[in-house]
Amino acid sequence: MTTRVGITGAAGRMGKTLIEAIALAAGDLTLAAAIERPESSLVGADSGELAGQGRNGVPVVGALEEVIADIDVLIDFTVPDATTANVQTCVEHGVAIVIGTTGFTAPQQAVLDAAAAQIPMCKASNFSTGVNLCFKLLDMAARVLGDDVDIEVYEAHHRHKIDAPSGTALSMGQVVADALGRDLDKVAVYGREGQTGARDRETIGFATVRAGDIVGDHTVTFAADGERVEITHKASSRMSFARGAVRAAGWLKSADAGLYDMQDVLGLK
Numbered sequence: 001m002t003t004r005v006g007i008t009g010a011a012g013r014m015g016k017t018l019i020e021a022i023a024l025a026a027g028d029l030t031l032a033a034a035i036e037r038p039e040s041s042l043v044g045a046d047s048g049e050l051a052g053q054g055r056n057g058v059p060v061v062g063a064l065e066e067v068i069a070d071i072d073v074l075i076d077f078t079v080p081d082a083t084t085a086n087v088q089t090c091v092e093h094g095v096a097i098v099i100g101t102t103g104f105t106a107p108q109q110a111v112l113d114a115a116a117a118q119i120p121m122c123k124a125s126n127f128s129t130g131v132n133l134c135f136k137l138l139d140m141a142a143r144v145l146g147d148d149v150d151i152e153v154y155e156a157h158h159r160h161k162i163d164a165p166s167g168t169a170l171s172m173g174q175v176v177a178d179a180l181g182r183d184l185d186k187v188a189v190y191g192r193e194g195q196t197g198a199r200d201r202e203t204i205g206f207a208t209v210r211a212g213d214i215v216g217d218h219t220v221t222f223a224a225d226g227e228r229v230e231i232t233h234k235a236s237s238r239m240s241f242a243r244g245a246v247r248a249a250g251w252l253k254s255a256d257a258g259l260y261d262m263q264d265v266l267g268l269k
């Protein structure tokens with residue numbers, strides 16, 4: 001039976017790409033609902049036309065509650081406040097959710113964790129296959145290179161991005177910290193200026209660039225005396241994220257309640 005998918009933030013950069021990805025996916029997924037803010041001038045517009053795909057007959061609506069009964073899985077790439085509210089609606093109606101939004105505070109994350117006890121939830125800072133492969137490579141690199149290297153995470157994104165460091169950069173830092181038995185909250189250094197003193201080997205540094213239309217670049221550098229290893233991912237199209245999120249929606253349809261990520265979907269755990 002086809003999986004009926006709803007998209008919140010349907011007119012956003014990822015929302016439109018997700019509409020296109022569902023249209024391109026094989027017939028076991030259908031776009032059943034497209035949701036924007038109630039005050040959006042796009043309410044009532046055809047979501048296929050909005051995404052540049054031609055008419056699809058699925059109008060943009062102004063509230064998730066209007067269409068929640070028509071969907072099996074919600075895909076949400078919006079902002080933390082909106083995602084947290086949408087998760088509650090999904091819990092009330094027993095609907096699974098794929099979450100791509102980044103930048104949650106600890107209390108917001110706790111709300112999501114509690115909701116995942118009641119519905120299937122797949123949350124990932126990055127749904128591309130390449131980045132999820134990089135997470136595995138980073139784990140291996142950190143274990144092999146250990147405490148002999150300085151570790152720095154660099155990320156670059158488009159000028160519109162509102163959170164920093166990126167969710168992906170933080171996940172990469174977390175993978176490396178876990179592999180080395182370090183507490184990321186204690187060892188992370190977010191940007192440097194002034195008289196910083198010499199570098200402490202235990203620290204994991206983060207550097208952020210915001211410029212132009214960069215879709216998403218991430219590099220983790222492991223630097224020793226005399227050599228360095230760099231693991232880099234560069235996204236050149238949002239379709240790499242959208243394809244992964246749509247795949248996660250299909251996978252989640254038959255999953256039990258719980259918190260999953262893209263590593264589960266890809267069978268990398």
Ligand SMILES: NC(=O)C1=CN([C@@H]2O[C@H](COP(=O)(O)OP(=O)(O)OC[C@H]3O[C@@H](n4cnc5c(N)ncnc54)[C@H](OP(=O)(O)O)[C@@H]3O)[C@@H](O)[C@H]2O)C=CC1
Nearest residue numbers: 009011012013014077078082100101102124125126127241
């Ligand atoms: N996990 C992954 O693989 C990826 C994650 N992301 C993340 O996805 C999120 C969205 O990114 P992107 O598509 O570029 O952002 P956009 O700003 O282009 O889209 C966000 C969408 O959410 C809507 N929105 C914003 N605030 C609210 C609100 N309070 N209530 C309801 N709707 C709201 C916006 O509507 P309006 O325009 O009216 O504000 C817009 O449609 C970000 O957190 C980003 O980091 C992005 C790419 C990949």
Ligand SMILES: O=C(O)C1=N[C@H](C(=O)O)C[C@H](O)C1
Nearest residue numbers: 102125126161166167168216
């Ligand atoms: O906002 C974006 O664009 C992206 N956000 C995600 C993140 O914060 O890691 C994923 C991707 O890099 C694009």
